Amino acid sequence: MFSKACKYAIRSTIYIAEQTSSGKRVGIKEIVKAIDSPEAFTAKILQQLSKAQIIESVKGPAGGFVINEKKLNKLKLSEVVEAIDGDSIYKDCGLGFKVCSEKTPCPMHHKFKGIRNELKEMLENTCVIELSQSLEKGLSFLNR
């Protein structure tokens, strides 16, 4: 479904969101420990998220990653996914055809479009902050 890079991106973002909410800035070592991911690879992904202005990074002592408060209050899962995997997951044809539409559908099109669309809606309607809150309350987990 999502690439590993994208999964690490989502996990990281949720964790940073949780820590940001409690006023903490977090370093890469803490993040990878919390979300169980490879450090250097995750660092690359955080660079991408930073360039996409989803998270902010601060260098130097006591540096690390945070999410701008304004941003955090409206950040959707779709933004994180699109920054890493693009929008192909809910745009592309299920059978891999370049041309596939209502007018010239692949044989799976009508069966598939609903699911593709629900995924899109879910990502666009899910706020990172609500996921980080469930994490903070101990209702969900990032390390299994």
Added chain:
Amino acid sequence: MFSKACKYAIRSTIYIAEQTSSGKRVGIKEIVKAIDSPEAFTAKILQQLSKAQIIESVKGPAGGFVINEKKLNKLKLSEVVEAIDGDSIYKDCGLGFKVCSEKTPCPMHHKFKGIRNELKEMLENTCVIELSQSLEKGLSFLNR
């Protein structure tokens, strides 16, 4: 979503189903022309489908691939997908955790499970033959 191998598998199966329905046995060259896929790679995938008893192959002159009539009348998309990609697409955690369930969910679990399940239902409830029929009627396409 699906691997390329799986997409080629689905396309091939639908095409073979269509040709089988009109009493024709089809060779690999015809198949890859019809579904626009790399020949040698597709041949490997058809081997897998053959081993999984989804399609049948006949060697020698006038050989090729067919789908057993009995099989064709009940063949579901899920069987094709599972033969190539396995069931991870609707079993695995969206964020890649090994442990993720109703009791110990990842932060995305409750948002994701519905989609994962709909995909499963769609694949399990969609017959290959109905897709091949829409193709035969010119209502869908395998080559764009």
Added chain:
DNA sequence: TTATTAAAAGACATGAATGTCCTTTATTAA
């Protein structure tokens, strides 16, 4: 200003998926 810290950046390594090529096996027809 210098030393320290932590992220950024670039080069490189590994593994899995995708794709190709060549030989072997099985079937058919002459």
Added chain:
DNA sequence: TTAATAAAGGACATTCATGTCTTTTAATAA
């Protein structure tokens, strides 16, 4: 029985995602 045909099988090549390592850049505090 032999020649021709087409799938099966094995070895190899390529590409892309994943992952690591080292150096550079920026920020902080002594």
